[in-house]
Amino acid sequence: MIELHQFRPFWGLPNASPFCMKAETYLRYRRIPYKVVPSGPRKSPTGKIPFIVEDGRVISDSEAIIAHFESRRQDRLDDGLSAAERATAFFVRELVEDRLYWQITYMRWGDPSGWAVFKPDLVKYLPLGMRGPVLFLLRRMLLRQMQQRGLARTDPQGAYAKGKAVLDTLAGLLGDQPYFLGDVPRSLDMSLYAFLANILDQPHGNPLQSHARTLANLAGYCARMKALCWHGWPD
Ligand SMILES: N[C@@H](CCC(=O)N[C@@H](CS)C(=O)NCC(=O)O)C(=O)O
The missing domain is CATH 3.40.30.10 (Glutaredoxin)
Structure with missing residues (x-):
């Protein structure tokens, strides 16, 4: 197994x-x-x-x-994609896995309103040894890394503007297709869905989530991927 x-x-x-x-x-x-x-x-x-x-x-x-x-399969997820589509998938994934990763980190650890709701639940989730100074130092390190990326604790509006731009671009790329590169899910969709669901389905609202919810095609996409891959979860 x-x-x-x-x-x-x-x-x-x-x-x-x-x-x-x-x-x-x-x-x-x-x-x-x-x-x-x-x-x-x-x-x-x-x-x-x-x-x-x-x-x-x-x-x-x-x-x-x-x-x-x-690599073990005859039918690969990205079979049939053109060189240009593979290039698009590569750049979109690289961008999303960097920019949206830091947006998700920011909405939990950086945005003061996000930290206020994240911290108490995180503390309950973490093992005892991670709860005190280790958590403090971890957050301090993450805040520094976010600051270097222009995501300042003191400016949630400015920080989320960067994430909203990524979401708008993704909504434009998806258009009215069911999946990002057409009619069937590709390896890119495994990544994009996981990042978008972490924004759309997290339990506490924030400006990035509110913005994502206005982009109906992204919300529809997530519902489609959820039904396809996570139907019946937790099972
Ligand atoms: N490129 C890696 C990134 C994995 C990654 O950054 N994981 C995070 C959790 S979301 C992690 O382990 N971070 C710990 C650290 O950076 O110290 C992948 O695709 O799996």
Whole structure:
């Protein structure tokens, strides 16, 4: 049985880490049997989660996990895509996994209103040893990293403007197609869905979520991907 090492579900989301949710969305879409092993970055050989263990072999990184399973298949998710579509998928994924990752981090750890609702639930979720000074230092490090990216704690409006621009661009790219590159889900969709769901389905509102909800095609897309990959969850 393949082991998927990742965070436990949190806040009603399959995973509060979009990278973990991406890998798991893929496994579910492909109906690959796996069992979740609750874990954290400190237990990962690369310092990051998710990672899988298959027959004693460790594969870390959501994209590498998808590539590993796809390489064994006759029918690959990205079969039939043109070179230009593959290039689009590459750049969109790179951009989303950077920009929206930091937006999701900001709405929980950076935005003072977000931190006010995130912290109490996070403290209950974390193991005892992570709750005091470790959490303080972790947040301090994240705040610095966000600041370097122009996401200031003191300027939520300015910070969210950057995320709204990404969402608007994604809505434009999706248009009225069911999936980002046409009629069927591709590997790009495993990633984009996980990132968008972490914004749309998180339990506390914020300006980025409100904006995402005005983009009807993105909300419809998430509902479609959820029905396809997460129907019946938690199962
Ligand atoms: N490129 C990696 C990124 C994974 C990643 O950044 N995971 C985060 C959790 S959302 C993590 O483990 N962060 C710990 C750290 O950076 O110290 C992937 O696609 O899996």
